[in-house]
Amino acid sequence: MIIQNEEIVRRHTIAILVDNEAGVLARVIGLFSGRGYNIESLTVAEVDPREQLSRITIVTSGTPMVIEQIKAQLRRLVPVHKVSDLTVEGPSVSRELALVKVAGTGERRVESLRIADIFRARVVDSTNESFVFEIVGATEKLDAFIKLMEPLGLVDVSRTGVAAIARGANPI
Amino acid sequence: MVKDAMSGAEIVLKALVDQGVEVIFGYPGGAVLPLYDELFKQNKIRHILVRHEQAAVHAAEGYARSTGKVGCVLVTSGPGATNAVTGLLDAMCDSVPLVCLCGQVPTHLIGNDAFQEADTTGITRPCTKHNYLVKDVAHLSRVVHEAFYVARTGRPGPVVIDLPKDVLVSKGEYVGPAKVKHKSYKPQLKGDLAAIEEAARLIAGAQRPIFYVGGGVVNSGPAACQLLTQFIHATGYPCTQTLMGLGAFPGSDAQSLGMVGMHGTYESNMAMHGCDVMICVGARFDDRVTGRLNAFSPNSTKIHIDIDPSSINKSVAVDLAIIGDVAHVIEDMVKIWKARQLRPNERAIKAWWEQIEQWRARDCLRFATGGSAIKPQYAIQRLYEKTKDRDAYITTEVGQHQMWAAQFYKFEKPLHWMTSGGLGTMGYGLPSAMGVQVAHPDSLVIDISGEASFQMNLQELSTLMQYGLPVKIFILNNQYMGMVRQWQELLHGSRYSQSYSEALPDFVKLAEAYGAVGFRVDAVDQLDGVIDAMLRSDKPVIVDCRVDPSENCFPMIPSGAAHNEMLLGPSDEAAKPVSENGMVLV
Ligand SMILES: Cc1ncc(C[n+]2csc(CCOP(=O)(O)OP(=O)(O)O)c2C)c(N)n1
Numbered sequence: 001m002i003i004q005n006e007e008i009v010r011r012h013t014i015a016i017l018v019d020n021e022a023g024v025l026a027r028v029i030g031l032f033s034g035r036g037y038n039i040e041s042l043t044v045a046e047v048d049p050r051e052q053l054s055r056i057t058i059v060t061s062g063t064p065m066v067i068e069q070i071k072a073q074l075r076r077l078v079p080v081h082k083v084s085d086l087t088v089e090g091p092s093v094s095r096e097l098a099l100v101k102v103a104g105t106g107e108r109r110v111e112s113l114r115i116a117d118i119f120r121a122r123v124v125d126s127t128n129e130s131f132v133f134e135i136v137g138a139t140e141k142l143d144a145f146i147k148l149m150e151p152l153g154l155v156d157v158s159r160t161g162v163a164a165i166a167r168g169a170n171p172i
Numbered sequence: 173m174v175k176d177a178m179s180g181a182e183i184v185l186k187a188l189v190d191q192g193v194e195v196i197f198g199y200p201g202g203a204v205l206p207l208y209d210e211l212f213k214q215n216k217i218r219h220i221l222v223r224h225e226q227a228a229v230h231a232a233e234g235y236a237r238s239t240g241k242v243g244c245v246l247v248t249s250g251p252g253a254t255n256a257v258t259g260l261l262d263a264m265c266d267s268v269p270l271v272c273l274c275g276q277v278p279t280h281l282i283g284n285d286a287f288q289e290a291d292t293t294g295i296t297r298p299c300t301k302h303n304y305l306v307k308d309v310a311h312l313s314r315v316v317h318e319a320f321y322v323a324r325t326g327r328p329g330p331v332v333i334d335l336p337k338d339v340l341v342s343k344g345e346y347v348g349p350a351k352v353k354h355k356s357y358k359p360q361l362k363g364d365l366a367a368i369e370e371a372a373r374l375i376a377g378a379q380r381p382i383f384y385v386g387g388g389v390v391n392s393g394p395a396a397c398q399l400l401t402q403f404i405h406a407t408g409y410p411c412t413q414t415l416m417g418l419g420a421f422p423g424s425d426a427q428s429l430g431m432v433g434m435h436g437t438y439e440s441n442m443a444m445h446g447c448d449v450m451i452c453v454g455a456r457f458d459d460r461v462t463g464r465l466n467a468f469s470p471n472s473t474k475i476h477i478d479i480d481p482s483s484i485n486k487s488v489a490v491d492l493a494i495i496g497d498v499a500h501v502i503e504d505m506v507k508i509w510k511a512r513q514l515r516p517n518e519r520a521i522k523a524w525w526e527q528i529e530q531w532r533a534r535d536c537l538r539f540a541t542g543g544s545a546i547k548p549q550y551a552i553q554r555l556y557e558k559t560k561d562r563d564a565y566i567t568t569e570v571g572q573h574q575m576w577a578a579q580f581y582k583f584e585k586p587l588h589w590m591t592s593g594g595l596g597t598m599g600y601g602l603p604s605a606m607g608v609q610v611a612h613p614d615s616l617v618i619d620i621s622g623e624a625s626f627q628m629n630l631q632e633l634s635t636l637m638q639y640g641l642p643v644k645i646f647i648l649n650n651q652y653m654g655m656v657r658q659w660q661e662l663l664h665g666s667r668y669s670q671s672y673s674e675a676l677p678d679f680v681k682l683a684e685a686y687g688a689v690g691f692r693v694d695a696v697d698q699l700d701g702v703i704d705a706m707l708r709s710d711k712p713v714i715v716d717c718r719v720d721p722s723e724n725c726f727p728m729i730p731s732g733a734a735h736n737e738m739l740l741g742p743s744d745e746a747a748k749p750v751s752e753n754g755m756v757l758v
């Protein structure tokens with residue numbers, strides 16, 4: 001268990017399996033804010049209704065020492081069952097979903113549809129002067145899509161945050 | 173209706189009894205009246221009525237730290253719970269096992285800004301190891317049993333149970349502790365054998381080793397302290413202790429270098445700085461210990477034994493970590509040490525001790541004597557000499573007197589030293605001593621106090637009288653918030669802003685007003701007589717010991733400095749001004 005005191009800050013995706021009980025999310029968030037760690041994205045939902053377990057996915061960043069500390073602090077929380085660093089523990093897939101509202105008419109409206117097509121975004125709502133696109137993918141892909149929509153009448157964005165899972169047959 | 177149904181309050185009391193609780197420190201109020209009613213009807217659990225909820229928690233801490241048991245607290249909702257918060261964080265910082273029961277408004281009123289409602293679980297979440305809000309009486313027994321398990325297992329800490337009043341009066345079924353098993357919390361107790369083996373070899377191969385021993389060893393229990401002491405004796409290596417670790421290794425032992433850190437001894441800090449193998453056992457590289465991090469023990473291989481994985485590599489990167497309970501790890505270490513017939517490098521260790529003896533010869537704790545004023549260090553020395561054969565329990569408040577107690581009182585055994593280390597809570601010592609005295613009614617319990625700190629919980633004199641707890645309060649009265657004054661002298665051009673203890677009460681009369689005994693002493697030649705009189709009394713006693721107000725606590729690693737940049741005395745102060753980086757540190 002030797003950790004180099006490097007100063008290189010890297011982004012990590014951490015999956016946490018917790019008891020789905022009152023206050024558990026507050027514990028996790030409070031740990032991050034109280035100790036000055038940053039949260040780039042956070043998702044949470046119950047994943048095992050029988051065992052009443054929820055899964056929290058947090059994207060954070062820090063030096064190796066800070067990331068180790070974050071994981072150790074998370075494991076210290078009493079309702080935490082499992083903490084897995086998907087960034088270092090083998091390959092994983094991660095996805096995010098966004099709903100993107102674009103308002104406009106004429107050439108701008110047509111252009112937004114064209115770009116949505118290239119990004120495989122679906123239209124889930126439309127009026128004469130607006131679309132709501134649904135787009136799924138890596139965070140960077142969503143960033144790029146939203147940026148392209150800006151000059152075309154972007155008015156609203158809702159993102160889920162990252163959900164991630166390890167590749168292969170094994171559970172967390 | 174459940175068969176054999178009991179009220180929530182009955183369930184709580186039964187669960188406490190089954191958890192071995194003998195004493196609760198508490199204060200009543202509307203939300204906890206059902207519990208007080210049950211307390212009234214039984215005689216298995218003794219209730220100690222404090223005078224402020226903060227004191228209830230500190231008393232439970234003193235009880236827990238002097239017995240190794242879980243301390244138990246009972247407070248009402250709203251202000252009862254918020255008054256307890258400082259004590260809870262204190263217990264969190266010093267890893268003291270507590271269960272604190274808090275009243276709460278009935279479940280249907282939660283969130284309504286009801287009378288005496290506080291978001292207790294929200295407020296105490298960062299100050300507890302864990303907390304619970306029980307909304308259904310069906311969960312009540314499980315939660316109480318779990319709370320005790322969590323409080324005492326792994327790295328101990330305080331656990332809060334928030335109890336809405338309707339849950340206390342509704343009926344449910346009791347479940348015994350044997351049937352409750354925790355789903356997720358299972359701390360690792362046994363260390364990894366390969367790592368222990370590697371550690372043993374590193375220890376045997378050391379040329380300039382040091383054992384750096386902390387409160388985790390005390391928490392692991394007297395047996396762990398004994399095992400570790402035997403192992404350290406077998407190696408012949410030097411051992412330094414943290415403020416929390418005092419007593420884990422005998423303070424008067426020839427291998428003890430005394431305390432490490434900001435006000436630790438010169439030899440401890442120099443040895444930490446110059447060692448080649450550091451064996452940290454149940455300590456956490458706290459900032460009071462390390463001084464400037466980038467200059468901390470620069471050339472050593474560091475071994476860290478701790479039950480809490482989050483203590484590993486938190487501030488100081490270590491070379492070899494062993495996660496586990498000290499008692500288990502040292503037991504395995506000794507087995508390996510014997511089986512492999514490991515032996516220290518005698519020549520190197522002899523040379524290392526010669527170096528250490530040179531540092532020791534600086535006699536870093538010496539202080540000026542002569543004159544009629546009582547030097548605070550001298551007062552502690554006398555107190556030590558007169559009580560060392562009486563198995564005394566010592567608590568302190570926070571400030572210079574605390575550091576002098578740590579420096580000059582030698583602790584031979586664990587569980588005899590209670591001080592607020594991590595949080596540094598003024599007002600800790602008196603209620604803590606109260607809890608110690610409840611646990612050890614026939615023992616000598618002394619709160620080494622400061623005149624400012626004492627006033628933060630002096631209302632507890634009334635509790636001492638009510639329960640006949642003959643705690644001795646030995647105030648080193650320097651008429652200053654001495655530690656504040658010392659920092660102002662060092663860092664702020666001796667501008668003593670608000671650190672003078674103005675309008676002090678007459679402590680002798682104060683004691684008498686409560687029915688206790690008071691003495692004042694301000695001359696060296698009367699000190700022994702007053703200490704004797706204090707020790708003879710079977711009542712609570714306050715000694716107002718007037719000491720030299722200008723005395724500073726040395727040696728000292730100033731903020732932002734390294735272990736080898738200690739100030740040894742007043743003449744060093746001017747020669748080594750505090751760095752700009754040091755100015756922002758506390
Ligand atoms: C509750 C609390 N408030 C403030 C402080 C900051 N503080 C640390 S030591 C000290 C002065 C303590 O004075 P006294 O009790 O007389 O002890 P002395 O240093 O004079 O021995 C103060 C104010 C603290 N530690 N705790």
Ligand SMILES: [Mg+2]
Binds near residue numbers: 622624650651
């Ligand atoms: Mg003072």
